[in-house]
Amino acid sequence: MSEKKKELIRDLTAGSVPKTLLSFAMPLFLSGLLQTVYNMVDMIVVGKFVGPAGLAAVSIGGELLQLLTFIAMGFSNAGQILISRYVGEQRRDLVGKMIGSLFTLLLTAAIVLMIIFGLNYAGLMNWLNTPADSWDMTRDYFITCIFGLIFIYGYNLVSAILRGMGDSRHPFMFIAAASVINIILDLLFVGRMGMGAFGAALATVIGQGISFLFALRLLYRNREQFCFDFRRKSFRISGDVIRPLFLLGIPMVIQSAAITFSMLYVNSYVNSYGVTAVAVTGVARKLESIIGIISQAISSGGGAMIAQALGAGKTERVPKVVYTAFFIVLVPSSIMAVITVFHPEWLFGMFTDDPDVLAMALTYIPVALVQYAGACLRPASFALINGSGNSRLNLTVALLDGIVCRIGLAVLLGVTLGLGIRGFWYGNALAGLVPFLIGGTYLISGRWKLRASAQ
Numbered sequence: 310m311s312e313k314k315k316e317l318i319r320d321l322t323a324g325s326v327p328k329t330l331l332s333f334a335m336p337l338f339l340s341g342l343l344q345t346v347y348n349m350v351d352m353i354v355v356g357k358f359v360g361p362a363g364l365a366a367v368s369i370g371g372e373l374l375q376l377l378t379f380i381a382m383g384f385s386n387a388g389q390i391l392i393s394r395y396v397g398e399q400r401r402d403l404v405g406k407m408i409g410s411l412f413t414l415l416l417t418a419a420i421v422l423m424i425i426f427g428l429n430y431a432g433l434m435n436w437l438n439t440p441a442d443s444w445d446m447t448r449d450y451f452i453t454c455i456f457g458l459i460f461i462y463g464y465n466l467v468s469a470i471l472r473g474m475g476d477s478r479h480p481f482m483f484i485a486a487a488s489v490i491n492i493i494l495d496l497l498f499v500g501r502m503g504m505g506a507f508g509a510a511l512a513t514v515i516g517q518g519i520s521f522l523f524a525l526r527l528l529y530r531n532r533e534q535f536c537f538d539f540r541r542k543s544f545r546i547s548g549d550v551i552r553p554l555f556l557l558g559i560p561m562v563i564q565s566a567a568i569t570f571s572m573l574y575v576n577s578y579v580n581s582y583g584v585t586a587v588a589v590t591g592v593a594r595k596l597e598s599i600i601g602i603i604s605q606a607i608s609s610g611g612g613a614m615i616a617q618a619l620g621a622g623k624t625e626r627v628p629k630v631v632y633t634a635f636f637i638v639l640v641p642s643s644i645m646a647v648i649t650v651f652h653p654e655w656l657f658g659m660f661t662d663d664p665d666v667l668a669m670a671l672t673y674i675p676v677a678l679v680q681y682a683g684a685c686l687r688p689a690s691f692a693l694i695n696g697s698g699n700s701r702l703n704l705t706v707a708l709l710d711g712i713v714c715r716i717g718l719a720v721l722l723g724v725t726l727g728l729g730i731r732g733f734w735y736g737n738a739l740a741g742l743v744p745f746l747i748g749g750t751y752l753i754s755g756r757w758k759l760r761a762s763a764q
Contacts, residue, residue: 349582361585364587370450377422377455379569380566381462383563389469390612391700392469392470396473397621404537405535405538419461431448432449432720440584443587483524483527537609562718607638607692616695616696619697630693636691645681650678676731676734676739681739686745693757706748
């Protein structure tokens with residue numbers, strides 16, 4: 310095998326578990342970090358140049374945009390897991406069929422969602438109780454980002470293909486280039502040209518478009534290695550792969566949609582408390598996303614390793630991946646918790662100097678600690694559930710975490726027990742512990758081994 314092929318196709322079942330997981334997850338983490346950084350830059354620049362109303366607009370607009378990415382996240386993650394499994398099983402023909410099916414499915418979904426939500430944005434904003442002070446800016450931000458939805462779907466699609474083949478370095482390079490461009494354009498559009506939230510959204514769309522085009526170019530140039538020739542017939546949805554893709558992907562889509570929907574539902578209550586509350590919640594979510602991207606990287610890397618291990622029949626490797634994933638995320642989660650407790654002004658002060666926002670931010674500290682705990686405990690569980698391809702358990706997690714617990718706890722604490730905005734914050738945070746409880750039980754039961762024997 311040529312060195313170029315070895316770079317694009319990696320064996321994740323060889324070598325020590327910590328070293329392999331870190332080497333595979335590190336580019337994922339760095340990619341996620343850059344993506345988070347340039348999303349945070351939107352809020353930092355808008356917060357400094359526009360104020361709390363601008364922060365609220367970017368926060369709500371970003372949440373609405375996240376709602377539209379649930380199909381991309383669910384099926385891309387499922388496709389990545391299945392491609393990893395096909396590589397482990399040496400079934401290269403199915404890799405090409407999966408790529409074509411993913412392209413047709415996801416890009417069609419992106420276009421449909423662009424049309425539907427582009428025509429119905431006002432209803433969503435009303436449902437979220439968007440504050441009047443930030444209504445126009447939220448509308449401008451969200452509508453602009455809708456036109457970049459196809460780039461978000463495309464980038465997630467191609468990156469999932471590359472990562473499924475064991476290549477996490479190139480997606481990092483693509484997002485790095487886009488991040489630099491986004492930061493430069495943010496400062497130009499928002500800071501120098503005074504374009505406000507619209508300028509931040511425009512910078513984001515341009516950055517996403519560049520990421521997608523660079524990723525697509527790499528895939529095309531190495532199409533022989535991926536058994537995908539980019540001919541029209543290759544984009545047909547294949548019956549050989551669509552069933553397993555739906556079996557694994559639909560629960561992931563439901564999980565992503567349920568969690569996002571439930572967070573939006575909870576935030577509709579939070580938004581009713583005004584611009585300051587929205588700004589605090591938005592900034593807090595961006596800070597929590599720092600640990601979230603580490604969790605996502607380890608979860609994705611661990612899931613790919615487990616999928617290849619099960620495909621190759623190396624079941625003894627699976628528990629090692631799970632335990633390693635937990636301890637890796639424990640370190641940054643602990644560091645973030647210490648900084649949040651002892652120096653919250655460093656974190657929230659990056660985004661705004663508004664005294665009301667900073668004062669309310671102090672009340673969020675205990676909630677943040679619960680969020681960090683969930684972010685630490687979740688990735689190992691998701692790696693096991695997704696890597697083993699257990700679609701039913703995935704659906705259970707989606708419904709409990711995304712709907713029953715997140716909305717139920719928020720309404721119980723915020724409305725029934727009268728805790729107000731803190732109740733909604735805590736309900737959302739506590740629901741994040743559900744995947745750990747389910748995944749831990751699944752690991753101890755040993756039922757994941759049955760998934761390997763079924764391959």
